[in-house]
Amino acid sequence: DFVVIIPQTVETVYGVIILIEGLLSTFISILLIFIIGFKSPKISRNHRIGLVSLQSCYLLFAVIICCLWQPVAVAPFFAGYCMGILCEAVDYHLMFVSTFIILPEIFALFLICMLQRHQSMLPSTSRLKLKSTSY
Structure with a gap:
């Protein structure tokens, strides 16, 4: 039997937990982007650009997965459904x-x-050492 019935209360609790986690992750990502972008030393500009882009990808992932999509995976099968806003469109x-x-x-x-x-x-003799113009 491939029918899995998930009670409405479990689905609601799961949705609320995922939404809270997504909102917290979004807030922390925005805060970290601000701190990395504006409060880090000017000498680390190249590394700062990479960290801001990495944190922006984390922010995008958290917003899509936790706030807009909210996927529900059905454990024994490679299947699932979603509960978020994007599920309708x-x-x-x-x-x-x-x-x-x-x-x-x-x-x-x-x-x-x-x-x-x-x-x-x-x-300085390592093959993994990049030239300063590489990054």
């Missing part, structure tokens, strides 16, 4: 694919920021 498959378009950007920006941040720790 956008197909579930399209939202699922757009999520997997944002995730590689987040991972790539994270790796770029970590590589750029740890350049000072590498010896």
